[in-house]
Amino acid sequence: MQYLLLIYENEKRFAKGYDPAELKEYRGLGQEYASIIKGGAALKPTNSATTVRLREGKRLTTDGPFAETKEQLGGFYLVEARDIDEAIAMAGKIPAARYGCIELRPIMTFE
Numbered sequence: 001m002q003y004l005l006l007i008y009e010n011e012k013r014f015a016k017g018y019d020p021a022e023l024k025e026y027r028g029l030g031q032e033y034a035s036i037i038k039g040g041a042a043l044k045p046t047n048s049a050t051t052v053r054l055r056e057g058k059r060l061t062t063d064g065p066f067a068e069t070k071e072q073l074g075g076f077y078l079v080e081a082r083d084i085d086e087a088i089a090m091a092g093k094i095p096a097a098r099y100g101c102i103e104l105r106p107i108m109t110f111e
Contacts, residue, residue, distance in 0.1 A: 001080070001081060001083065001084075001106060001107070002080050002107035003079050003087040003106055004077075005040075005076060005087065005090065005094065005102055005103070006073055006076050006102065006104075006105065007074050007075040007077075008071040008072065008096070008102070008103065009071050009100025010100065011045050011046060011072045013099060026094075026095060029094065032093070036090070037078070037079055038078045039077070039078040040075065040076055040078060041075055041076065042074065042075040045072075046073075047064060050063060051064065078107075084104070084106075087104050088104065091104055
């Protein structure tokens with residue numbers, strides 16, 4: 001089953017750059033779970049986001065995210081796990097889980 005592991009944390013933590021030790025942890029995680037990771041990426045800060053809505057047939061765009069929150073979506077992994085337990089095990093090793101949270105969402109399939 002495929003799961004999307006959404007990584008949320010306070011992006012202000014990276015205002016002065018990224019911790020090399022933490023980046024090394026991410027690389028190690030990628031190697032450890034290489035067989036189940038199908039994709040993933042870090043995202044640029046929310047101030048680079050554009051939100052799109054369609055209202056009454058008109059496209060509306062706004063700069064930034066939809067809502068102000070304490071934690072922002074900072075990246076994701078798409079994994080093909082045996083079950084939710086395997087996905088949770090990986091999520092528990094994502095360094096950002098120490099500062100924010102990891103949301104697991106099963107991927108819907110349409111027949």
